[in-house]
Amino acid sequence: MVDSAITVSDLSKSYRIQVAGEHVDRITTAVINRIRHPLTRTHFEDFEALRDMSFEIPWGEAVGIVGRNGAGKSTLLKLLTxxxxxxxxxxxxxxxxxxxxxxxxxxxxxxxxxxxxxxxGALLGMGRKEIKRRFDEIVDFSGVEKFLDVPVKRYSSGMYVRLAFSVAAHLDTEILAIDEVLAVGDAEFQAKSLAKMRDVARDGRTVLYVSHQMNTVTALCTSAMFLDKGTLGYYGTVDGAIKHYRDTFEKFQLEQLDAHKRPGSGQLRLSRVAVTEQTQEPDDDKVIEFTVGRNVDVVGKYFVSAHITDVNGAVVVQCDSRLTGQWFDPSDEQSGVLRIKNLWLKPGRYTVDVFVCQSGVFDAWEGADVIEVIEHSPYPELTTDDALAHGMVLADFEFEAR
Structure with missing residues (x-):
């Protein structure tokens, strides 16, 4: 066995993307545009997803790969695999x-x-006897024994991910790469999967784990790397990587003010997102105002989805207008208000991410605004800090003796 599990030197990945010419998604539109503008040429440029990345990962390390959307995390994993x-x-x-x-x-x-x-197993270069030796462990861990002889196209997403993870974790590969799919499973399976990945690393194998959930990175990983716009911004301790992730927020928030730099097709864009009260008590209503521009060429109504995200990048709550039957007309500028009731946030800093969507994403404004929840207990009794230590949010609850 070589000294290092993975050695990367001056790694780069570029994609050729269209930068000029109107984007179309229907052939009729393309034909009409060609008739109207026969001399228009499409231009392309290279987009650097990763640039000059070098690092070395020893055996037995569980390495978290963190960074904001578009940082190159998934691209790096696809290259390494x-x-x-x-x-x-x-x-x-x-x-x-x-x-x-x-x-x-x-x-x-x-x-x-x-x-x-x-x-x-065969795709990984394993013989039938080698796979058979681990078969019962794979099936037992996945919990899909009753459906083992059913085509997987009939599996639920949870069954799919349980079996897929179990295969990846139990077959005798020296390196295991996971790209934040455990969120699909239930809480019990997520905990079991994290424990399995820790065991894999203890056995001397190497784990690569891409995630937005900093709490799972902290729980699983022995080291971490922070990616920033295709470059390796940091590689070292988990705490160090998370600190770099948090420190980039203000710069990232300023960049997102330019709508052209945000993800999405751009057919509709948010022009304003604002939390009415940035400093709040834990039990205050969270009120978010937003404005979306108009585009008469967009066919069909769209919906708006807002996420409240904690300082570690975990989505605390998703508020999707489809769930309340609210759709918006693209032919008019739309101003709206989202009021979130009974969401008792724990003290700390939260960001508001807002998405304008139809079948695809028109605009994705992450870090659009900030909510600062002050240190104050909403409960009537004072007690020690450990009474509030666990969980992501606080709850409006009562105990009764009967």
């Missing part, structure tokens, strides 16, 4: 890689769960 090829640089892998990058990656929907286990 050889799903896509680098534009430049060298990747030296010390062993076989088992990966779970998206729900169902590597699974064939028409095959049964049993057949997919053997197929995945």
């Amino acid at each position: 050889r799903i896509t090829a680098p534009t430049g640089g060298i990747i030296d892998l010390g062993g076989r890689v088992g990966s779970l990058l998206e729900v169902g990656t590597g699974f064939s929907g028409e095959l049964t769960g049993r057949e997919n286990i053997y197929q995945n």
